[in-house]
Amino acid sequence: MEQPYRISSYCHIKNSSVFLDGKDVNASPIQEFSTFIKSAAKQLETNYPKFYKMDNLSKLAFLAADVLLKNADLSSDNEHNIAIILSNKASSLDTDRTYQASIADPEKFFPSPSVFVYTLPNICMGEISIKHQLHSENCFFIFDRFNADPLWINAQSLLKRKKAEKVLCGWVEFDDKNYEAFLYLVEENGIIAHSPNEIKRLYKT
Template structure:
């Protein structure tokens, strides 16, 4: 009998709010992103000193992943066969602008390695993997808009081929002051069917 897969949990971060499975977990209106994400990470008790050194995109992805993986009660001391498939529209453009500004003027040319390291969007997956000891496949796609069908196809393939026990999927985009994260965890157990239509429904929730 062919295995069927389900979405066990999902998380949104947008409009200065963090939602878990559609329910508000934290909200702090009228804050810039930097202040909001710092207060949110303290509220959900994400204990990871390196968080404050990350770029905006990595902070966004890291917090959404941490909310989901803590709910799943995975031990940070044990390796987990969890793949990551993420996507966005702006790639690492926000950090690219910061880095470009640091090298634009010859008189004050000062490229920063701590900024340069985040000029690839997939670095956020590395931060998640280090914190939660995830050892499996990962990939980051760039689309014009949220593409549930593509995420579904790749996730189904990984799970059916048993290249991962679970897959952390979704959309995490940061561009200037605009940001949005929608991450969900796919596995055999769960109550929400893992289908493109259900993924689209949850994304729009």
């Protein structure tokens, strides 16, 4: 009998709070994103010096993934066959604006390599993979809004074809002052049904 794949845990970051499996693990009165995300990373013991050099989208995705993957109790000494499938609406637009501002004025023309490196949305997956030693497939989709169906289809395909042992999926959006991360982990030993309807329900929780 084929082993059903299920969601083992999920994480939300929104409104200055971090939720793990629906429980608030880091509420903060801080409204401004930059200060909030740094404070949350410190409180949740995200020990990764490069975190503070990342762009906002990568910080958001990285923290949500770190909360989930630490909760999964992965060994930090071994490689992990975990795929990543993420999505958003704005792509890397927030960082693109920052980079454009650095080159817009001919008098102050200064293209920054440290900003330019984040002008692709999938860079956040690389940051996650480096920290947690993930060695598998990854893909970043751009949708008009959260869309559970492609996430479900691609995760199921990777797991059934044994291309990954687990899949980290979700939505990570940063545009100006608006931000939200919703990530979940799919594997054989999960506890929540892995279906488009259930993914949508968790997203709205």
